[in-house]
Amino acid sequence: MGAIVMMTGVTRLERRLATQLVFDTVNRLGGWIDDTRMYSNLMNTIRLNLPAGAFPAFAEALSGAGITVDVPHDLGGHPEAERMATLQLTFIHDEPDLRREVPAIPG
Known part of the structure; x- marks a missing residue:
């Protein structure tokens, strides 16, 4: 296993759709998602x-x-070898920042 492949991506697609496209593409290509x-x-x-x-x-x-998405051209090694990677996906839009309510914890 080589070094982690670090990729960046950018899109104007809606974030849920874009994220699902990444998940589906990874799955179709024989990979899997570790974390989001x-x-x-x-x-x-x-x-x-x-x-x-x-x-x-x-x-x-x-x-x-x-x-x-920017992907390094030469990853070296055997083409079937599993490679761990990260994709930092940035969404371009005019929506306001998403705010989530965090409930108070009784103490």
């Missing part, structure tokens, strides 16, 4: 695993759906 962190409605960070040879198809599929 949502930072308001501005950014998600998705930790995933993919076969090394699937990264170009990953970027191409997302680009065709409206998500621009």
Whole structure:
């Protein structure tokens, strides 16, 4: 297993749709999602695993759906080798910041 592949992406798609597209694409390419962190409605960070040879198809599929992703060109190693990766996905929109109510904890 090599170093973690760090990718960034940007889109104008609605955040839930964009996130689901990433999940579906990873699954279709034989990978899986390890974790997702949502930072308001501005950014998600998705930790995933993919076969090394699937990264170009990953970027191409997302680009065709409206998500621009930068993927390193030469990941080295065997194309079937599993590679851990992160995708920081930024959403471009005019929506206000998403606020969530945090209930008070009785103390």
